[in-house]
Amino acid sequence: MTAFRERLKSFFGIQGQVKDEFFEDLSDLLVEGDFGAAEAFNTVEILRARCKKDRVSDPEGVRRELAVLLEEQLLGVNTGAAPDGFTPGPEKLTVILLLGVNGVGKTTTAAKLANRFRERNRPILAAADTFRAAAIDQLKIHGERLGIRVVAHKHGGDPAAVVYDAVEAALSGGGDLIIADTAGRMHTKAALVEELKKIDRVVELKASPCRYIKWLVLDATTGRNALAQAEIFHEAVTLDGVLLTKFDSTARGGVVFSLAQTLKLPVVYVCDGEKYDDIRLFDPQDYVREFAGLV
Numbered sequence: 001m002t003a004f005r006e007r008l009k010s011f012f013g014i015q016g017q018v019k020d021e022f023f024e025d026l027s028d029l030l031v032e033g034d035f036g037a038a039e040a041f042n043t044v045e046i047l048r049a050r051c052k053k054d055r056v057s058d059p060e061g062v063r064r065e066l067a068v069l070l071e072e073q074l075l076g077v078n079t080g081a082a083p084d085g086f087t088p089g090p091e092k093l094t095v096i097l098l099l100g101v102n103g104v105g106k107t108t109t110a111a112k113l114a115n116r117f118r119e120r121n122r123p124i125l126a127a128a129d130t131f132r133a134a135a136i137d138q139l140k141i142h143g144e145r146l147g148i149r150v151v152a153h154k155h156g157g158d159p160a161a162v163v164y165d166a167v168e169a170a171l172s173g174g175g176d177l178i179i180a181d182t183a184g185r186m187h188t189k190a191a192l193v194e195e196l197k198k199i200d201r202v203v204e205l206k207a208s209p210c211r212y213i214k215w216l217v218l219d220a221t222t223g224r225n226a227l228a229q230a231e232i233f234h235e236a237v238t239l240d241g242v243l244l245t246k247f248d249s250t251a252r253g254g255v256v257f258s259l260a261q262t263l264k265l266p267v268v269y270v271c272d273g274e275k276y277d278d279i280r281l282f283d284p285q286d287y288v289r290e291f292a293g294l295v
């Protein structure tokens with residue numbers, strides 16, 4: 001359990017009746033847990049009103065009300081957002097684009113997803129991060145270990161061309177799911193948008209009708225910075241969801257509520273380690289119970 005969770009747990013562990021400053025302290029604590037100031041304030045105001053209405057005045061009762069409230073916030077945007085494999089429908093293919101800044105865990109997560117989805121699908125990994133030579137090799141190594149096909153070009157090549165070849169490989173019988181690792185460079189938003197527009201065009205022309213998904217990978221340990229990244233990417237390319245990585249480390253986790261409240265973005269998976277199995281579907285109820293120290 002992280003130090004933050006310990007704090008939250010002991011905060012609710014005190015005896016006696018809650019007063020106004022209890023709610024103020026709670027608001028500060030949520031901010032420490034990576035809630036934004038505005039989201040923490042709003043959440044605590046609603047909580048205070050509910051506790052008054054329901055005549056809840058003990059810390060344990062407030063904690064339970066908080067859990068209900070947080071769960072509602074997540075359930076509002078997380079309903080049915082998390083698939084675990086794709087059943088073939090009218091679409092020939094599913095194309096998943098993994099976006100995100102350097103080092104958040106895109107390549108690792110691409111391998112984890114491919115490994116996980118192969119129970120229901122025939123995945124192909126596309127090395128569309130052609131910007132870093134190491135990324136291509138890294139993905140190839142995962143592919144070899146897992147026995148999953150990797151479509152790759154040379155370092156410096158065109159990412160859209162890699163996706164093109166991956167789609168071709170899939171449509172000629174090699175698979176039904178493409179997981180594309182991208183460079184997701186953010187140094188200029190215009191460059192990112194341009195690169196992705198080209199990939200969009202390839203997917204639309206070549207793979208259609210397909211299920212086309214854009215997931216942003218965020219490092220949970222970066223706290224509020226993760227939200228800033230999500231804002232930029234979402235505005236640039238309209239995301240379908242978020243994957244949180246490195247939840248095994250010091251992540252406090254409040255950013256998930258900001259993603260839901262301010263961007264209406266669901267979290268689909270949480271990764272908590274470097275092994276292939278260290279990925280699980282995001283479960284709003286479990287997440288809140290963990291966050292609020294109820295487990």
Ligand SMILES: Nc1nc2c(ncn2[C@@H]2O[C@H](COP(=O)(O)OP(=O)(O)O)[C@@H](O)[C@H]2O)c(=O)[nH]1
Pocket residue numbers: 100101102103104105106107108109135245246247248249271272273274278
């Ligand atoms: N502890 C931990 N490390 C992770 C996790 N996901 C990725 N990593 C590590 O983070 C580092 C960067 O990952 P990588 O996939 O190369 O990131 P990329 O630059 O976004 O492709 C590597 O050392 C990974 O092993 C996770 O869930 N937990």
Ligand SMILES: [Mg+2]
Pocket residue numbers: 106107108129135181
């Ligand atoms: Mg990478």
